Amino acid sequence: MHAYRMLIDGEWVEARSGRTFEVMNPATAEPMATVPDAGAEDVDRAVKAGRRAFDGGWRDATAQERGRVLLRLADTVRREAQRLATLETLNSGKPLAESEFDVNDAATCFEYYGGLATKLHGEVLPVPDNALSMALKEPVGVAAQIIPWNYPLLMAAWKLAPAICAGCSMVIKPAEQTPVTLLELARFFEECGLPKGVVNVVTGFGETAGAPLVAHPQVDKIAFTGSVDVGKSVMRAAAETLKKISLELGGKSPNIFFADADFEAAVDGALFGVFVNQGEVCSAGSRVLVQKPIYKKMLDAMVEKAKRIKLGPGTDSSTKMGPLVSKAQMERVLRYQEIGKREAKVATGGGRPSDAGLQRGYFVEPTIFYDVDNSATIAREEIFGPVMSVIPFEDEADALRIANDTPYGLAAAVWSRDIFKCLRMVKKLQAGIVWVNHMQPTYVEAPWGGYKMSGIGRELGPWGAEEYLQVKQVYINLNEQPIGWY
Numbered sequence: 128m129h130a131y132r133m134l135i136d137g138e139w140v141e142a143r144s145g146r147t148f149e150v151m152n153p154a155t156a157e158p159m160a161t162v163p164d165a166g167a168e169d170v171d172r173a174v175k176a177g178r179r180a181f182d183g184g185w186r187d188a189t190a191q192e193r194g195r196v197l198l199r200l201a202d203t204v205r206r207e208a209q210r211l212a213t214l215e216t217l218n219s220g221k222p223l224a225e226s227e228f229d230v231n232d233a234a235t236c237f238e239y240y241g242g243l244a245t246k247l248h249g250e251v252l253p254v255p256d257n258a259l260s261m262a263l264k265e266p267v268g269v270a271a272q273i274i275p276w277n278y279p280l281l282m283a284a285w286k287l288a289p290a291i292c293a294g295c296s297m298v299i300k301p302a303e304q305t306p307v308t309l310l311e312l313a314r315f316f317e318e319c320g321l322p323k324g325v326v327n328v329v330t331g332f333g334e335t336a337g338a339p340l341v342a343h344p345q346v347d348k349i350a351f352t353g354s355v356d357v358g359k360s361v362m363r364a365a366a367e368t369l370k371k372i373s374l375e376l377g378g379k380s381p382n383i384f385f386a387d388a389d390f391e392a393a394v395d396g397a398l399f400g401v402f403v404n405q406g407e408v409c410s411a412g413s414r415v416l417v418q419k420p421i422y423k424k425m426l427d428a429m430v431e432k433a434k435r436i437k438l439g440p441g442t443d444s445s446t447k448m449g450p451l452v453s454k455a456q457m458e459r460v461l462r463y464q465e466i467g468k469r470e471a472k473v474a475t476g477g478g479r480p481s482d483a484g485l486q487r488g489y490f491v492e493p494t495i496f497y498d499v500d501n502s503a504t505i506a507r508e509e510i511f512g513p514v515m516s517v518i519p520f521e522d523e524a525d526a527l528r529i530a531n532d533t534p535y536g537l538a539a540a541v542w543s544r545d546i547f548k549c550l551r552m553v554k555k556l557q558a559g560i561v562w563v564n565h566m567q568p569t570y571v572e573a574p575w576g577g578y579k580m581s582g583i584g585r586e587l588g589p590w591g592a593e594e595y596l597q598v599k600q601v602y603i604n605l606n607e608q609p610i611g612w613y
């Protein structure tokens with residue numbers, strides 16, 4: 128069992144308190160590592176290191192230098208891919224093939240921002256005077272980055288890469304459940320050319336490490352991915368010193384199937400939309416809206432396929448669904464399943480698997496509820512597990528009404544062979560990401576973020592870098608005479 132330290136100011140350190148906590152393998156419910164249990168003192172040290180690194184030179188690093196650092200990080204992730212993927216699976220539970228996918232995506236994210244670093248630039252504005260008016264882009268300063276546990280390395284890359292690209296320094300906190308892959312990547316920061324203190328990794332719990340981090344007066348920007356309730360508290364903490372914020376907070380995304388959709392693609396797309404990554408996906412298509420003419424047939428086909436999804440440890444190559452990340456998350460999902468049984472009908476699943484080999488880990492059956500009313504708890508609250516709520520609808524207007532009747536607005540998908548219908552839906556769906564005839568593909572080139580209570584701001588693409596930049600307006604008078612007013 129590895130005893131990790133955390134990275135503050137270029138040094139591998141323990142928490143000042145000396146406390147550590149165990150990180151679990153959710154497939155076996157056995158500890159796999161220990162990490163420092165950081166508190167406010169450690170966070171303060173890390174933020175001050177970030178501040179010193181920023182003011183002491185990193186703010187003046189050239190775009191080329193920052194780009195090269197990012198390209199080296201990308202190469203490192205690719206070189207270490209197999210090891211990182213295996214550790215990601217051991218720590219988060221997800222099938223190895225999915226971890227491999229994530230690790231590759233993380234490398235691509237560093238590459239993208241490595242290329243973007245030299246393409247971020249300001250503008251010259253055509254003001255009506257003998258002058259040059261410019262909008263310069265400058266890094267905001269020290270960023271606090273709070274990472275969730277569902278895509279541990281990938282979500283860290285989504286935050287580290289644009290911040291380095293923009294020239295910020297940062298303190299990043301992985302989720303307490305899944306700190307391992309980020310700590311492994313951090314071993315290479317120095318050789319990738321990151322000066323000490325530019326990226327600090329602090330391990331700890333939300334209340335004791337996350338809260339002091341987002342409240343720290345020397346933090347200029349917060350990037351948070353996680354639950355709505357914590358998102359609200361982050362926003363409140365940001366208000367104290369008016370920090371810039373971006374929040375990615377999950378959803379209850381509709382996956383909408385019209386009767387004229389390709390049937391096989393529909394069945395597959397509905398299952399993939401909500402069961403990939405054990406359903407621990409902020410954009411999970413957890414509300415499956417099916418048009419009445421195909422409702423029964425599609426439900427039966429989904430159930431038949433869902434029953435064949437192979438549960439097991441992520442390290443087994445035959446596994447299609449791993450355990451949930453933690454005991455707490457398993458219990459939360461089981462609670463929702465009990466609520467669902469009172470609110471709707473169970474087509475398959477609904478509890479823990481009975482196989483003897485799956486009793487120790489945090490496994491939950493892929494579950495399909497049907498005849499779900501959109502007002503039911505299982506249709507309104509984010510479950511973050513392999514639970515699908517199937518809801519029938521009549522026509523386009525009905526589908527739109529149900530789809531948009533949610534406090535969330537992260538993602539939506541619509542399936543049909545009629546492109547006119549699809550595009551009408553695209554225009555009216557209240558979501559930051561809308562897929563047509565697919566659900567979940569995500570590309571670093573394209574913006575990611577939510578409408579309504581799914582968040583504020585956008586990650587990825589140039590939008591992701593803008594979150595770490597501020598604009599300075601500069602006016603240069605080209606007249607050589609006095610103003611002549613007095």
Ligand code: ADP
Binds near residue numbers: 274276301303336355
């Ligand atoms: P979950 O409850 O599913 O674990 P959270 O939103 O609590 O989701 O966790 C997402 C991330 O937010 C984790 O890194 C966690 O440590 C962090 N976090 C939790 N509570 C707080 C808080 N009060 N302030 C800052 N970060 C927090």
Ligand code: MG
Binds near residue numbers: 333354357
């Ligand atoms: Mg929490």
